[in-house]
Amino acid sequence: MRSESVETDAGEARVTWAVPKGARMVVALGHGAGGGIAARDLQGLAQALPRDGIAVALVEQPWRVAGKKVAPAPRTLDTGWRGIWPALRKPGLPVVAGGRSAGARVACRTAAELGAVGVLALSFPLHPPGKPEKSRADELLDAAGVLPTLVVQGANDPFGKPEEFPEGPFELAAVDFGDHSFAVPKRSGMTEDDAVRAVADAVRPWVLGLRE
Numbered sequence: 001m002r003s004e005s006v007e008t009d010a011g012e013a014r015v016t017w018a019v020p021k022g023a024r025m026v027v028a029l030g031h032g033a034g035g036g037i038a039a040r041d042l043q044g045l046a047q048a049l050p051r052d053g054i055a056v057a058l059v060e061q062p063w064r065v066a067g068k069k070v071a072p073a074p075r076t077l078d079t080g081w082r083g084i085w086p087a088l089r090k091p092g093l094p095v096v097a098g099g100r101s102a103g104a105r106v107a108c109r110t111a112a113e114l115g116a117v118g119v120l121a122l123s124f125p126l127h128p129p130g131k132p133e134k135s136r137a138d139e140l141l142d143a144a145g146v147l148p149t150l151v152v153q154g155a156n157d158p159f160g161k162p163e164e165f166p167e168g169p170f171e172l173a174a175v176d177f178g179d180h181s182f183a184v185p186k187r188s189g190m191t192e193d194d195a196v197r198a199v200a201d202a203v204r205p206w207v208l209g210l211r212e
Helices: 040-052 074-089 102-114 137-144 192-211
Strands: 002-008 011-018 025-030 054-060 095-100 118-122 149-154 171-175
Touching: 002 074, 011 040, 011 074, 025 040, 025 074, 025 102, 025 118, 025 192, 040 054, 040 192, 054 074, 074 095, 074 102, 095 102, 102 118, 102 137, 118 137, 118 192, 137 149, 149 192, 171 192
Parallel strands: 025 054, 025 095, 095 118, 118 149, 149 171
Antiparallel strands: 002 011, 011 054
């Protein structure tokens, strides 16, 4: 994997690439508001997708690169993502806009305008925990109404369980027992590696289908 710094109107961002020979598509993945690209699902996809000829770009937002602990407002996150996009398009390949949690929201809000070929939303934060009335479904539905969209959600995600999602033109895959980070309880009989494999198993056929 190699990293490059990218200047944006929100500050310096960083992209870490996993690029196989003969790559035919890029999946760009942004991180959440409480963590970085070391998240288990992002790292799992960075290992799994290149085996199928799919490049993965793990995107660190400027606030994270600067060492800040609190994410800025959504508008600033979107500005950073837009500034990173030319670097993601540079290889000349189709780009899927994706991310986990807050990064998924950014992808949903900007994918159509940036020319993405699809949206991958990992642990989409449908609502704040315990506040289902504060739904963010419109962000997801707006993206899904224009582009192929896949949501991969933990079955026990307090930010929105799979059954809480509205009907819409998107695909939804549930990870059994998973929480917002796709962590699973020991009593489930699953390991964290099992959960990461479940995420990759949901994402791989969907992305490969976009290439056809």
